[in-house]
Amino acid sequence: MEIELFPCKGKPECKTREEQEEFFTRQRLYIPYINSYVNLNNYTEVIQQYADEDDFYTVDLDVVRELDLLVKRNNLVDNDHYIQWGDTKTETFFSIENTRFYTSTRDMEYIFKIYILLDRKQD
Numbered sequence: 646m647e648i649e650l651f652p653c654k655g656k657p658e659c660k661t662r663e664e665q666e667e668f669f670t671r672q673r674l675y676i677p678y679i680n681s682y683v684n685l686n687n688y689t690e691v692i693q694q695y696a697d698e699d700d701f702y703t704v705d706l707d708v709v710r711e712l713d714l715l716v717k718r719n720n721l722v723d724n725d726h727y728i729q730w731g732d733t734k735t736e737t738f739f740s741i742e743n744t745r746f747y748t749s750t751r752d753m754e755y756i757f758k759i760y761i762l763l764d765r766k767q768d
Contacts (some may be wrong), residue, residue: 649758649759650757676714678696678714679697681693681719683719713744717741722735
């Protein structure tokens, strides 16, 4: 999935380039998401979720910025039972553990693009 941010141009309701630059210099692109992890100290709900709010980026009309959010599929096999007779419980959950950030000179129409990708290397 891709999310793209374009500057406004060519429409009567668009602000001038200077006004857009002034707006974006005061803003941050903030990307919160729900992430998951395994908590071995919690016996009832081993898979915990939390709001990951660490990712924020600046926007510059002269620089193209791209972000890859690599979603990892995790499988948890639970053999934690009082009587071990091959009774296992398997749970699948997703987490974002890797992000990659790129910048380049302004040769694209967009100014910021976010890719949400399934991380096949860690699947």
